[in-house]
């Protein structure tokens with residue numbers, strides 16, 4: 001007898017948390033008993049573990065992914081009058097970080113096959129005011145760091161990468177996190193490595209940059225009540241750090257389960273999915289397909305209980321926040337992706353049967 005057709009949630013955070021509930025509760029209880037909540041041993045332990053995992057000399061835990069980007073730019077000396085080249089096709093936080101430093105985000109269009117920033121477009125966006133390149137490892141696969149680092153070297157620019165969607169991803173066999181001047185991470189609950197609230201980190205091999213980051217996140221201070229920099233308050237707290245240490249222990253398994261679902265999608269959906277690069281691994285934070293009738297496909301799937309999302313429906317340059325930043329046809333690929341991309345359900349909770357249900361529904365739509 002056939003089971004009733006079940007829906008497929010986009011991402012089941014309750015299931016992920018429930019799977020690790022005992023470990024998480026023990027970690028949180030340890031912090032509660034310690035009475036130490038900010039800048040303590042749990043943060044140091046997680047910072048050491050994450051730095052080791054991504055092969056970087058330093059990890060500095062901060063309050064969110066956005067703050068990780070802001071503080072990395074700030075620590076690198078980016079400020080008013082500077083331009084930072086960012087992808088036109090990304091989550092708006094990448095642009096907002098530049099704006100919050102007082103610098104100007106300058107968009108570069110995407111490669112239509114992968115959705116990643118196009119290095120030729122980055123090269124074309126560089127001006128005498130450009131100080132930094134800020135690529136994004138979008139959807140879980142790495143941007144072309146080889147070409148972007150060459151551009152940064154040629155023009156004397158800082159290279160900071162936004163790895164909010166790429167926990168565990170590799171670029172030419174090396175983990176993202178110690179490859180650029182600084183790497184910004186988000187531990188927002190829905191990311192591949194997610195906390196139980198907001199959290200972020202910057203990893204870097206640069207001792208001086210790490211020292212500035214440690215001060216900037218803590219009122220510009222390294223010694224209590226002595227303030228060398230006009231910093232801020234953005235710290236990864238002990239409860240989140242303890243939870244992240246637990247979740248980090250399961251990152252490989254969670255990414256492997258995502259890969260299984262992604263392989264199933266790829267085997268069945270032909271050329272609908274965005275392409276994979278030749279230079280990096282994909283950790284499938286999102287599984288994105290492209291179709292000219294995206295809205296109809298999304299409605300069709302919703303009618304069968306399959307929850308999908310769009311990453312992202314309005315590119316930053318078309319947001320009111322960036323009115324005048326180029327609403328014209330400057331980024332035709334980003335504009336087309338915003339109309340045509342659709343993110344299918346993916347996560348460690350999904351089963352092969354769930355993936356097949358999604359594929360059956362997509363195939364029914366394609367006819």
Ligand SMILES: *Cc1c(COP(=O)(O)O)cnc(C)c1O
Nearest residue numbers: 064065066091093094164186188
């Ligand atoms: C999630 C995300 C961010 C922001 O992270 P928060 O922790 O939510 O501040 C930045 N960039 C990208 C690409 C993201 O996906």
